[in-house]
Amino acid sequence: MTETTSTPPVSTDKPDERVKTRSSFRQALIRPELGGICGTILVFTFFLLTASDSGMFSASGVMNWSIVSSQFIIIAVGACLLMIAGEFDLSVGSMIGFSGMSIALLSVVFGLPMWMAIIATFILCMGIGALSGWLVIKTGLPSFIVTLAFLFILRGLTIFAAISTTNKTIVGGIKDAAEGDWLAPLFGGKVLTGLFQWLGDNGWIETFERGFKKGQPVVDGIPMLMVWAVILLIFGHWLLTKTKFGNWIFASGGNAQAATYVGVPVNRVKILMFMFTAFCACVFATSQVIEFGSAGADRGLLKEFEAIISVVIGGALLTGGYGSVIGAALGAIIFGVVQQGLFFAGVESSLFRVFLGAILLFAVILNTYIRRMITGEK
Amino acid sequence: MSEPIIEMKKIEKHFGSVIALSGVSLKVMPGECLCLLGDNGAGKSTFIKTMAGVHKPSVGEIYFEGKSMDFDCPRDAIIAGIATVYQDLAMIPLMSVARNFFMGNEPTKKIAGISFFDHKLANEVTMKEMKKMGIHLRSADQAIGTLSGGERQTVAIARAVYFGAKVLILDEPTSALGVRQTANVLATIDKVRKRGIAVVFITHNVRHAMAVGDTFTVLNRGRTLGSARKGEITSEELQNLMAGGATLATLEGSLAGTI
Numbered sequence: 001m002t003e004t005t006s007t008p009p010v011s012t013d014k015p016d017e018r019v020k021t022r023s024s025f026r027q028a029l030i031r032p033e034l035g036g037i038c039g040t041i042l043v044f045t046f047f048l049l050t051a052s053d054s055g056m057f058s059a060s061g062v063m064n065w066s067i068v069s070s071q072f073i074i075i076a077v078g079a080c081l082l083m084i085a086g087e088f089d090l091s092v093g094s095m096i097g098f099s100g101m102s103i104a105l106l107s108v109v110f111g112l113p114m115w116m117a118i119i120a121t122f123i124l125c126m127g128i129g130a131l132s133g134w135l136v137i138k139t140g141l142p143s144f145i146v147t148l149a150f151l152f153i154l155r156g157l158t159i160f161a162a163i164s165t166t167n168k169t170i171v172g173g174i175k176d177a178a179e180g181d182w183l184a185p186l187f188g189g190k191v192l193t194g195l196f197q198w199l200g201d202n203g204w205i206e207t208f209e210r211g212f213k214k215g216q217p218v219v220d221g222i223p224m225l226m227v228w229a230v231i232l233l234i235f236g237h238w239l240l241t242k243t244k245f246g247n248w249i250f251a252s253g254g255n256a257q258a259a260t261y262v263g264v265p266v267n268r269v270k271i272l273m274f275m276f277t278a279f280c281a282c283v284f285a286t287s288q289v290i291e292f293g294s295a296g297a298d299r300g301l302l303k304e305f306e307a308i309i310s311v312v313i314g315g316a317l318l319t320g321g322y323g324s325v326i327g328a329a330l331g332a333i334i335f336g337v338v339q340q341g342l343f344f345a346g347v348e349s350s351l352f353r354v355f356l357g358a359i360l361l362f363a364v365i366l367n368t369y370i371r372r373m374i375t376g377e378k
Numbered sequence: 379m380s381e382p383i384i385e386m387k388k389i390e391k392h393f394g395s396v397i398a399l400s401g402v403s404l405k406v407m408p409g410e411c412l413c414l415l416g417d418n419g420a421g422k423s424t425f426i427k428t429m430a431g432v433h434k435p436s437v438g439e440i441y442f443e444g445k446s447m448d449f450d451c452p453r454d455a456i457i458a459g460i461a462t463v464y465q466d467l468a469m470i471p472l473m474s475v476a477r478n479f480f481m482g483n484e485p486t487k488k489i490a491g492i493s494f495f496d497h498k499l500a501n502e503v504t505m506k507e508m509k510k511m512g513i514h515l516r517s518a519d520q521a522i523g524t525l526s527g528g529e530r531q532t533v534a535i536a537r538a539v540y541f542g543a544k545v546l547i548l549d550e551p552t553s554a555l556g557v558r559q560t561a562n563v564l565a566t567i568d569k570v571r572k573r574g575i576a577v578v579f580i581t582h583n584v585r586h587a588m589a590v591g592d593t594f595t596v597l598n599r600g601r602t603l604g605s606a607r608k609g610e611i612t613s614e615e616l617q618n619l620m621a622g623g624a625t626l627a628t629l630e631g632s633l634a635g636t637i
Contacts, residue, residue: 241495244486244493247473248482254471258470261452262456262483374524
């Protein structure tokens with residue numbers, strides 16, 4: 001009976017006649033980042049037309065929205081990888097408040113050296129990230145619920161710790177504590193200051209014309225926050241697309257059961273991604289604390305949603321298994337540019353949310369369409 | 379061909395008070411296709427999951443290449459050379475064919491001491507292995523979601539074979555497929571068998587079983603109802619055995635031989 005099963009008509013070197021060839025242009029278009037790319041172009045076009053004379057695209061203006069975008073990129077990279085691995089973290093915002101407060105209390109109140117306070121906080125926060133990941137895996141509950149619990153737990157603990165030790169919700173004095181520390185400049189310092197001074201001396205970039213800063217460039221260096229954003233972006237993109245582990249991230253989020261059957265350590269992947277998200281929140285908080293010189297118990301409010309929105313604008317699928325770190329970064333840039341750009345354009349700031357909602361909707365509709373093209377369903 | 383590649387002896391599996399398997403034995407030779415037939419609830423799935431290391435048998439022994447084996451998890455069985463292709467859990471639709479093909483076994487290359495996923499090698503191997511199975515891909519980058527159900531099964535089978543499976547368990551690979559796709563999958567099974575790999579093919583479609591099977595084992599209510607070699611049994615007899623004999627015979631009369 002075996003002879004009756006016909007082999008499909010196969011000519012070995014000709015391509016299948018039923019497979020339509022696709023133009024390379026179309027091929028290049030179909031990618032998760034397309035929504036993000038379109039959104040970025042749209043946003044920049046809009047502000048170039050409406051706010052080009054407001055100083056938004058001068059050196060200090062660029063620096064202004066770049067810093068805000070960098071903040072979003074840092075938390076979006078973590079949220080993106082976690083979302084692709086199939087989980088959510090709603091406690092990012094609370095984690096930012098918690099880790100900032102932890103650094104402040106450990107260094108200012110308990111008198112630890114700054115570097116020790118920072119390292120201890122990173123370990124503590126990644127431990128909490130691992131705990132929430134472990135709980136998600138052990139209980140089988142949706143990560144939405146588990147991390148929602150941590151959103152409240154961490155925020156409450158932050159306020160409690162601040163009030164019970166200092167009687168205030170804002171703890172200052174970090175600038176003094178960080179003075180002369182070797183680790184703090186890695187988060188709060190600036191790089192390439194010499195280059196910017198040189199550019200200013202040659203008159204290629206704006207310098208202050210009056211006051212005690214006369215002769216110094218308006219933009220005097222690249223803040224470490226931006227360096228961190230670029231490092232995390234490159235690391236996240238490399239990890240996701242160029243490594244074996246990246247394939248496991250996609251597999252864990254795409255179908256955890258199928259991934260387990262072929263031997264992917266799904267639980268380990270997910271817990272590590274929870275820890276990475278906590279790490280990103282910590283980087284954000286440390287930079288902010290060193291920059292401002294104080295930690296506030298209400299810092300990072302709603303950041304988890306801003307991170308998730310950036311990731312979704314960037315083309316990631318909410319249910320996991322699909323997405324791009326570059327896309328998430330573009331989402332973060334859109335977010336930052338719109339937030340600061342409306343200020344430059346002199347638009348009522350409450351319209352920021354309207355604009356953001358519209359972009360979110362537009363990007364997600366476009367992304368759904370692209371994804372259908374990729375999977376061939378119509 | 380003298381020694382069976384895998385032999386299951388008097389396997390029993392109890393889930394609490396439920397006896398899912400009560401003493402099933404079978405053996406498979408290399409290059410042989412064994413069809414495991416049975417109606418729903420006969421214990422087919424439990425039996426193959428025992429073979430694949432998902433369940434541990436309550437009683438009974440598993441011999442693989444003549445040695446007694448004790449699988450703690452599916453990974454152990456995979457390492458030993460027992461690969462299972464599940465009907466719906468085989469592939470991740472949004473990932474590319476190459477990424478699916480190498481899922482869990484990613485090839486890497488080192489550049490400056492950092493290990494990278496070797497996309498070039500992965501794509502080449504995928505294209506080559508799929509061509510061997512008679513499927514032409516536009517590119518190995520395309521998402522699995524763009525392939526038909528039969529093609530996805532074929533990717534899963536090709537993957538198992540490429541990674542050195544000696545026993546290939548196929549859990550109802552044809553049950554959700556159309557006629558042409560079924561033919562493709564059956565042709566793939568035939569190709570795999572000719573490479574000397576033992577195939578355990580679970581189905582409840584007698585015609586599909588007759589098309590590729592060398593031996594047939596029918597399970598019913600957790601027991602072996604009977605085994606036969608190709609040529610010793612007709613498809614009608616097999617069908618009756620599966621459905622428990624007489625009841626189907628009367629039913630068949632009223633349906634005028636359509637099943």
